Amino acid sequence: MTHGIRLAEAADVPAVKAVTDAAYHHYIARIGRVPAPMESDHAQNVAEGRVYVTEDAQGAVVGLVVLYAYEDHLYLDNIAVHPDAAGRGLGGRLLSFVDAHARALALPEIRLYTNAMMWENQKIYPRYGYEFVERRVEGIYDRFHYRKRLTN
Numbered sequence: 001m002t003h004g005i006r007l008a009e010a011a012d013v014p015a016v017k018a019v020t021d022a023a024y025h026h027y028i029a030r031i032g033r034v035p036a037p038m039e040s041d042h043a044q045n046v047a048e049g050r051v052y053v054t055e056d057a058q059g060a061v062v063g064l065v066v067l068y069a070y071e072d073h074l075y076l077d078n079i080a081v082h083p084d085a086a087g088r089g090l091g092g093r094l095l096s097f098v099d100a101h102a103r104a105l106a107l108p109e110i111r112l113y114t115n116a117m118m119w120e121n122q123k124i125y126p127r128y129g130y131e132f133v134e135r136r137v138e139g140i141y142d143r144f145h146y147r148k149r150l151t152n
Helices: 010-024 027-031 042-047 090-104 119-127
Strands: 002-007 051-056 061-069 074-081 109-115 131-138 141-149
Touching: 002 090, 010 042, 010 051, 010 061, 010 074, 042 051, 051 090, 061 090, 074 090, 090 109, 109 119, 119 131, 119 141
Parallel strands: 074 109
Antiparallel strands: 002 051, 051 061, 061 074, 109 141, 131 141
């Protein structure tokens, strides 16, 4: 069981890093490099109010999202659930939170991308209303871009 989703605080930075690393570590061998979310400046993201976390009943951070609000869309930079908490619907709850957050900001669309080698995500996002936009190579990253248009 988890509590609500809240804005991360400075004290959460080690847990944000730990959850992100645990969620993405298994992709290193598959894609041949450390996934971009593992190299993010977690402290800066938290300090700038971009990170929202959810905790288990013991108060441990088990999931998170990193969001950037732009004039015309909300960008979902990272969604991560600790593998020990997988299968409990946390990912879906976090995605629902992202929808609600975008609506609260009166933004009409959510955008995200995922590495082309993270094929699990290519099955997950369409189930939550995201549509494939394009595949684009950006530097060393081969990415699938998605968007979700919101209706009020």
